[in-house]
Amino acid sequence: MLFCSQQYLVFFVAIFTVYWLLPWHRARVWLLLGASFYFYASWNKWLATIIVITTAMDYVVARGMDTFTAEWKRRGLLILSLVANLGLLVYFKYANFFLESLEHALRSAGAQASMPVLQVILPIGISFYTFEAINYTVDVYRRRVAAEKNLANFMVFILFFPHLVAGPIVRARDFLPQTHRPKRWDWARMQLGAQYFLMGLFKKLAIADRMALFADPVFADPGQYSTHAVWLAVLAYALQIYCDFSGYTDMAIGSAHMFGYKLAQNFNMPYIALNIAEFWHRWHISLSTWLRDYLFIPLGGSRGTTWQTNRNLMLTMTLGGLWHGASWTFVVWGVLHGLLLIGHRAFRSFCKPRPRLDNLLQSIPGSALRMALTFLAVCVGWIFFRAQTFAAAATMLHRMVIPHEGLGSPLHNRSLWYTIALVVICHALAYNGAWKRIAVRLPAPVLGFGYAVALTLALVLAPDAGKAFIYFQF
Amino acid sequence: MTTTGERRAANGRRARVALVWGLAAFAGLQLGLAVAIPRWLPELRDPFYGYKAARLRERLAVDPRPFTVVMLGSSRTIYGLRAGLLEERLTAALGRPTVVFNFGIFGAGPVTELLTLRRLLAEGLRPDLLLVEVLPALLGTYAGAPLEAHWLPATRLWLREVPVVKRYGFPARELKHAWWQAWPVPWYAHRFAIVSRWFPAWLPSQLRQDWGRGDDPSGWATAARPPRTPEQYQAGVERARQEYHDHLQTFALGGPSCLALHELLALCRQEGIPSALVLMPEGSEFRSWYPPAVWAQIAGFVEMLRQEHGSTVINAREWVPDHAFADTHHLVLEGATLFTERLGREGLPRLLPVSTTSARMVSRRRSEEFCGSPP
Numbered sequence: 001m002l003f004c005s006q007q008y009l010v011f012f013v014a015i016f017t018v019y020w021l022l023p024w025h026r027a028r029v030w031l032l033l034g035a036s037f038y039f040y041a042s043w044n045k046w047l048a049t050i051i052v053i054t055t056a057m058d059y060v061v062a063r064g065m066d067t068f069t070a071e072w073k074r075r076g077l078l079i080l081s082l083v084a085n086l087g088l089l090v091y092f093k094y095a096n097f098f099l100e101s102l103e104h105a106l107r108s109a110g111a112q113a114s115m116p117v118l119q120v121i122l123p124i125g126i127s128f129y130t131f132e133a134i135n136y137t138v139d140v141y142r143r144r145v146a147a148e149k150n151l152a153n154f155m156v157f158i159l160f161f162p163h164l165v166a167g168p169i170v171r172a173r174d175f176l177p178q179t180h181r182p183k184r185w186d187w188a189r190m191q192l193g194a195q196y197f198l199m200g201l202f203k204k205l206a207i208a209d210r211m212a213l214f215a216d217p218v219f220a221d222p223g224q225y226s227t228h229a230v231w232l233a234v235l236a237y238a239l240q241i242y243c244d245f246s247g248y249t250d251m252a253i254g255s256a257h258m259f260g261y262k263l264a265q266n267f268n269m270p271y272i273a274l275n276i277a278e279f280w281h282r283w284h285i286s287l288s289t290w291l292r293d294y295l296f297i298p299l300g301g302s303r304g305t306t307w308q309t310n311r312n313l314m315l316t317m318t319l320g321g322l323w324h325g326a327s328w329t330f331v332v333w334g335v336l337h338g339l340l341l342i343g344h345r346a347f348r349s350f351c352k353p354r355p356r357l358d359n360l361l362q363s364i365p366g367s368a369l370r371m372a373l374t375f376l377a378v379c380v381g382w383i384f385f386r387a388q389t390f391a392a393a394a395t396m397l398h399r400m401v402i403p404h405e406g407l408g409s410p411l412h413n414r415s416l417w418y419t420i421a422l423v424v425i426c427h428a429l430a431y432n433g434a435w436k437r438i439a440v441r442l443p444a445p446v447l448g449f450g451y452a453v454a455l456t457l458a459l460v461l462a463p464d465a466g467k468a469f470i471y472f473q474f
Numbered sequence: 475m476t477t478t479g480e481r482r483a484a485n486g487r488r489a490r491v492a493l494v495w496g497l498a499a500f501a502g503l504q505l506g507l508a509v510a511i512p513r514w515l516p517e518l519r520d521p522f523y524g525y526k527a528a529r530l531r532e533r534l535a536v537d538p539r540p541f542t543v544v545m546l547g548s549s550r551t552i553y554g555l556r557a558g559l560l561e562e563r564l565t566a567a568l569g570r571p572t573v574v575f576n577f578g579i580f581g582a583g584p585v586t587e588l589l590t591l592r593r594l595l596a597e598g599l600r601p602d603l604l605l606v607e608v609l610p611a612l613l614g615t616y617a618g619a620p621l622e623a624h625w626l627p628a629t630r631l632w633l634r635e636v637p638v639v640k641r642y643g644f645p646a647r648e649l650k651h652a653w654w655q656a657w658p659v660p661w662y663a664h665r666f667a668i669v670s671r672w673f674p675a676w677l678p679s680q681l682r683q684d685w686g687r688g689d690d691p692s693g694w695a696t697a698a699r700p701p702r703t704p705e706q707y708q709a710g711v712e713r714a715r716q717e718y719h720d721h722l723q724t725f726a727l728g729g730p731s732c733l734a735l736h737e738l739l740a741l742c743r744q745e746g747i748p749s750a751l752v753l754m755p756e757g758s759e760f761r762s763w764y765p766p767a768v769w770a771q772i773a774g775f776v777e778m779l780r781q782e783h784g785s786t787v788i789n790a791r792e793w794v795p796d797h798a799f800a801d802t803h804h805l806v807l808e809g810a811t812l813f814t815e816r817l818g819r820e821g822l823p824r825l826l827p828v829s830t831t832s833a834r835m836v837s838r839r840r841s842e843e844f845c846g847s848p849p
Contacts, residue, residue: 414675415673452495452500
């Protein structure tokens with residue numbers, strides 16, 4: 001069930017009511033566990049069973065790693081957990097992709113090949129909860145986190161419905177202690193949760209789904225559209241994916257707050273980044289830090305030679321791209337970001353011994369230029385991320401660079417510019433702390449009325465039948 | 475100096491007040507619109523009807539009241555009837571001001587036409603002559619709800635109309651459930667009508683509901699867009715084929731739509747409103763999709779309606795050449811003009827009341843006109 005559906009509203013209100021009526025912390029944990037299983041099972045009962053089984057397995061493995069002292073036993077258990085989790089991920093998500101790619105490669109080499117097509121249903125959220133399970137077992141192995149003794153607590157960590165299907169990827173050391181702490185009703189926390197949820201709902205309905213009206217027709221058949229329409233579609237998609245994903249995260253964070261749990265921030269105004277490295281500190285923070293801690297650093301990080309660092313960056317970003325989806329366009333997107341990060345490091349090294357150039361780049365016009373170039377580079381990456389095929393991506397890029405006649409934008413671009421203006425203003429208010437200062441000074445009834453208007457506006461601007469969240473497919 | 479505990483308590487009180495006010499304000503906004511719609515903004519409930527009714531009301535708010543001809547129908551009527559072209563002719567024929575109004579509504583069938591007439595009568599917009607489009611494909615029996623139920627959702631109905639449509643095979647329980655689900659959140663339920671009203675450019679064309687606002691004073695907005703290439707025409711024909719062809723092959727006359735048409739004509743008789751059934755132009759390809767036995771059923775039914783209710787039948791199926799269609803059943807500008815002018819020349823005159831001051835005498839006999847001849 002989608003967060004912005006009536007079904008979720010009924011589900012949430014029911015669980016929320018019972019949760020806070022229950023006086024016992026343990027009962028609340030079990031309620032959350034049951035609710036989370038029901039939430040996942042509403043998509044597919046059998047896949048819900050799989051996630052329960054793998055979670056139970058990781059619980060046992062972690063307890064084993066805590067119990068055993070022999071390094072070979074502990075490593076063996078870790079490998080078991082990694083193989084099981086990654087094996088399931090590879091099977092459900094990548095098996096057909098690898099088989100198709102192999103068949104294509106063999107045919108290109110002149111061989112007769114016909115690979116089987118596996119009938120698999122992709123378990124929703126598998127990429128997210130697999131990474132959470134991995135971060136837990138690795139941290140237990142490294143003795144950064146003690147194995148959770150309570151099975152229900154551990155299962156809530158993995159299955160907690162606000163973050164289950166599209167993150168944020170939660171760290172065990174941040175979440176598990178919260179499962180032990182009894183929760184007290186806190187009006188301020190409820191307000192914070194409601195505010196986050198409302199913000200997410202507005203981003204999803206009023207912005208992301210509306211921007212899809214600009215982007216979807218153009219990405220479906222870019223050859224029909226003019227250069228102007230293609231540029232607008234790319235801009236719209238940049239807004240769509242940001243507001244869709246960050247909107248979901250806000251709703252997840254808001255929902256969690258309302259149960260007394262805190263989830264990590266996952267976005268921090270990524271489009272104001274001045275360079276690509278900063279972008280990755282602001283975009284999908286839970287994934288980028290996971291990749292840094294569990295892939296980049298174990299590969300050697302930036303401790304080795306330049307070549308080794310660049311190799312590690314490229315590997316990390318390529319796998320990061322592949323994580324998003326079983327398609328070569330996602331791989332290329334990852335490779336592109338790898339190249340941008342390598343280029344950024346090289347450029348930084350180039351600027352370091354050149355203080356005048358460095359100062360120029362740090363100036364306001366220089367910063368504006370860097371922000372614009374970073375945004376442009378990210379948008380080019382989004383073309384590969386969104387396009388169904390390389391041919392479509394190539395057509396989009398060609399039309400962006402070489403002026404072409406064609407169909408105009410699917411929708412009057414007035415609503416796009418107003419939406420961009422709104423997003424820019426909101427960013428400005430958040431960036432300079434003005435929103436916090438204003439919100440504190442506003443009389444509570446006015447603030448409440450503002451919530452009502454924002455919610456009503458989100459509902460009015462919602463497009464036709466609810467669109468799924470983009471990151472649900474990953 | 476406040477302590478941490480006092481600050482926390484103050485923050486908690488403030489948060490509680492903000493949330494309670496937020497919920498109350500949200501409820502107030504919804505309730506406000508739910509009350510405003512029936513009183514001041516009825517066009518938000520059913521914009522397809524509302525804007526046209528408002529336009530017709532404007533036209534009839536003159537003294538003396540003009541002779542009013544209204545045509546009910548589907549998109550075929552929307553595109554095909556250039557009602558304004560007929561007003562001068564009829565005014566001359568009758569010797570009094572005449573309003574001819576195109577009340578076509580997308581997706582309309584007999585049930586929508588019946589509801590439209592009931593609404594018009596309830597609002598005092600009584601026509602002096604009613605033309606009713608008959609879309610033959612909608613007169614069949616179907617498993618489940620009639621075809622037009624797809625285009626008449628609960629949000630476009632007044633609550634009192636739900637029991638009415640129940641009689642014609644609409645899923646009443648689902649409709650009622652959907653109606654009550656939508657009632658507490660009218661800003662969401664009628665969002666397309668709202669955005670169409672004030673920010674139409676923010677919606678793609680298929681979601682806009684303000685088409686009636688752009689109509690000319692006679693309710694006609696535009697003809698169907700002519701295809702630019704033969705391929706586009708074929709694509710349009712293929713869409714029509716997918717919509718109608720299979721239905722016509724397994725067509726069996728009967729069901730709720732026929733009942734609705736009966737009731738509509740009975741209402742006209744009860745109200746003393748002369749009526750005419752209009753079979754709109756269809757291209758040769760569309761006409762070829764009717765198996766002979768099916769057309770015989772339809773023809774027999776229309777004839778029965780004529781006899782039972784005293785309605786005139788205007789069979790315009792073959793009035794327009796194929797090149798004047800966008801997709802073998804929606805008329806482009808040339809086709810709309812041809813159809814309208816011929817309707818004015820041949821179809822309407824015998825339906826008009828005799829004018830004592832007019833030099834032209836119009837026959838009051840309701841003659842049979844079932845098999846039309848090509849132009």
